[in-house]
Amino acid sequence: MSHLDDLPSTPGKYKTDKVPPYGILHHHRYLRLSKLTLWASLFLALFLFYLVLSPPPSPSRRNLNDSSASAPKYGGSHWEKQVRKSAHPRSHGGLTVLVTGAAGFVGTHVSIALRRRGDGVLGLDNFNRYYDPKLKRARQSLLEKSGVFIVEGDINDAVLLRKLFDVVLFTHVMHLAAQAGVRYAMQNPGSYVNSNIAGFVNLLEVSKSANPQPSIVWASSSSVYGLNSKVPFSEKDRTDQPASLYAATKKAGEGIAHTYNHIYGLSLTGLRFFTVYGPWGRPDMAYFFFTKDILKGKTITVFESPDKGSVARDFTYIDDIVKGCLGALDTAEKSTGSGGKKKGPAMFRIYNLGNTSPVPVTKLVTILEKLLKMKAKKKIMPLPRNGDVEFTHANITLAQAELGYKPAVDLETGLKKFVKWYMGFYTGSKKKSSW
């Protein structure tokens, strides 16, 4: 057995042996060992010297989703000024909100709504390439016009997050940055773990250590109901049968959030969104790419359930979702901890934000055909085993009672607004939507 075998596996517990006081043989062996130790120390010193001198790895390189391999785009007095200005509320008593995923679909709408009513909003987004970053950049321009600055960075970058909390005393975090999409989870499972689990934990870690701790509202998903067949879905129903990795990471997020609420006194509110759609939406969602494909004369695939029935979704219009998000922010109590220490129990809430009227996907197609004045080329296919569930239907009693949430837009009205925006944005049609 070499002396190296004696090294304990736990770092920091290693103690050097004393000089053996016996026998010449042992003495020679000791001299050889001392030389070895000397060389090892020299090598260690050089290695440490190299570590001190070499720059830390760029956070963007540690991040699977990041769109750029360049150095982080933050820091400096000009940057800090922009951050402070954007986060500063214009109205007395306004909130100071960090919106993660601000260049995303829901993030853009929520940021603009907050800014319009006088709250301070700072955006954070990594502009990844899950879908066309040009759309995200267009949303960014829109936000800039409203006075919302987006910091380009990742929720996994703890140094950046701590910096933001140093510069601004956020009262709230609206956490919308996530790897979305149900079916893509089969292609890129790591991205879901990276954003929806690791990124969320990173944000919670930084938030729990902040002083004051912010109140956090975050996006969960209707997909957590998975194979639950009891309708409409109520927050009390079982959520232990996810049908996709996406759903599993969103469900994990709810458990993780509960832990941080329990241990650190963070005020946390999870919103289970039900298939959100509307202007500036996500191109990976069916209503969006159906529109694109119908206009191009391309065949669309419409899934049907195993009993040949239609698959249905509780499609929820973006403006209704925004009202639910603002209601959640406004009713969120303060976190009770500070600097990583819990001082008392804090609120933990979960709400469904749906529309309460599921619509078959076949009906969605019929409405689009009418609005686009074009017949869709349809291919009906049995629902593949790709994570999709057959239907969703929200019970919103709780959100109605506690957040004042009241969805008001039906699918036809909402799609009309979406199509108007789509034509204006992609085809340059004159009939542009308001923003």
Ligand SMILES: O=C(O)[C@H]1O[C@H](OP(=O)(O)OP(=O)(O)OC[C@H]2O[C@@H](n3ccc(=O)[nH]c3=O)[C@H](O)[C@@H]2O)[C@H](O)[C@@H](O)[C@@H]1O
């Ligand atoms: O409610 C939610 O939590 C989720 O809503 C959507 O997920 P999903 O409802 O699956 O929305 P789409 O991907 O737009 O699909 C809508 C419907 O169209 C169907 N579909 C989709 C794609 C396709 O080619 N054909 C088709 O019939 C799906 O099976 C589904 O019933 C979002 O994409 C998720 O990010 C979100 O978390």
